[in-house]
Amino acid sequence: xxxxxxxxxxxxxxxxxxxxxxxxxxxxxxxxxxxxxxxxxxxxxxxxxxxxxxxxxxxxxxxxxxxxxxxxxxxxxxxxxxxxxxxxxxxxxxxxxxxxxxxxxxxxxxxxxxxxxxxxxxxxxxxxxxxxxxxxxxxxxxxxxxxxxxxxxxxxxxxxxxxxxxxxxxxxxxxxxxxxxxxxxxxxxxxxxxxxxxxxxxxxxxxxxxxxxxxxxxxxxxxxxxxxxxxxxxxxxxxxxxxxxxxxxxxxxxxxxxxxx
Numbered sequence: 142x143x144x145x146x147x148x149x150x151x152x153x154x155x156x157x158x159x160x161x162x163x164x165x166x167x168x169x170x171x172x173x174x175x176x177x178x179x180x181x182x183x184x185x186x187x188x189x190x191x192x193x194x195x196x197x198x199x200x201x202x203x204x205x206x207x208x209x210x211x212x213x214x215x216x217x218x219x220x221x222x223x224x225x226x227x228x229x230x231x232x233x234x235x236x237x238x239x240x241x242x243x244x245x246x247x248x249x250x251x252x253x254x255x256x257x258x259x260x261x262x263x264x265x266x267x268x269x270x271x272x273x274x275x276x277x278x279x280x281x282x283x284x285x286x287x288x289x290x291x292x293x294x295x296x297x298x299x300x301x302x303x304x305x306x307x308x309x310x311x312x313x314x315x316x317x318x319x320x321x322x323x324x325x326x327x328x329x330x331x332x333x334x335x336x337x338x339x340x341x342x343x344x345x346x347x348x349x350x351x352x353x354x355x356x357x358x359x360x361x362x363x364x365x366x367x368x369x370x371x372x373x374x375x376x377x378x379x380x381x382x383x384x385x386x387x388x389x390x391x392x393x394x395x396x397x398x399x400x401x402x
Contacts, residue, residue: 226353227263228401229312230256231362233343235388236321239380246325247380249366255347256317263349265309269297270345272324276336277373283394290344290363290398298346298359309349331380338375341366343390344398363398364390 232254242248251270257263271293275286312318324343331339347360367374369389376383392399 225260226351226358227257227259227261227312227314227349229263229266229347229349229358229360230258230401231268231345231347231360232256233345233362233364234390235366235385238383238385238388239326239376241328241381242323242325244325245328247328247331249324249326249341249343251322251324251343253320253322253345254317255312255320257312257314260314261351261353262314263312264352265300266312266347266349267300267309268320268322268345268347269299269301270322270324270343271297272326273342273344274326274331274334275340275342276334277338277340277375278336280340285342285363285365285393285395286340287393287395287398290342290393290395294344294346294361294363294398297344298348298361300348300357312349332378335376335378338373338377339380340373340375342393358402360401361399363393363395365393366390 234252234254235250236252237248237250239247239249249272253268255266255268273286273289273293275289279286279289281287310318326341334340342363342365344361344363346362348357349360350357365374367389368376368383369387374389
């Protein structure tokens with residue numbers, strides 16, 4: 142019997158497997174799309190952060206500029222109102238010699254000129270006064286008891302009319318009015334301060350209403366009352382022999398005692 146030999150089939154080679162990355166986000170990323178998308182996303186996030194920062198900075202600049210414009214507008218309105226409101230000036234002088242008065246006092250009689258140098262009427266105008274008499278030992282660098290006057294002046298800048306039906310007067314633009322007032326200085330205090338001379342000072346305030354800005358305004362003033370022709374201007378222990386022509390007044394150099402708002 143004849144044997145037939147058949148050639149053996151060649152064994153097939155194992156199929157080559159594609160290379161796969163162990164990173165979950167990169168498996169089967171044959172063409173690198175995932176990497177591209179991640180890079181693009183990162184760039185977009187960075188661009189968004191830059192834009193947000195720029196937008197915030199620009200917004201802050203706009204807010205700051207808006208505040209500047211608002212302040213400038215408010216200042217312009219204030220300047221406009223100030224130009225259209227009343228302004229009262231005050232000038233004080235002595236209208237009579239010092240003479241004994243009620244309750245052992247010397248009468249210091251004053252005349253005050255009030256003028257409206259503004260553009261609109263000053264309404265409910267009221268002027269009030271106070272005084273200080275001292276000896277030379279308490280005078281400061283400007284020749285006045287400034288601290289004492291500063292303490293007394295605020296009480297003259299309040300609306301305290303002399304009667305229930307008195308609301309003050311009205312002064313129109315460029316109009317000047319005069320009023321007379323009397324201060325009662327205790328004779329005992331005068332004699333105690335006469336070492337050897339007495340130095341006399343007057344402080345006061347004018348309160349008036351402005352319809353332009355609908356509020357009260359004030360004019361503060363302070364004066365030195367002195368005897369003309371004397372180096373120190375002080376009064377003697379008995380001032381009744383001093384004629385009114387010999388008595389003068391001068392404004393003090395302290396800015397805080399002579400101002401207007």
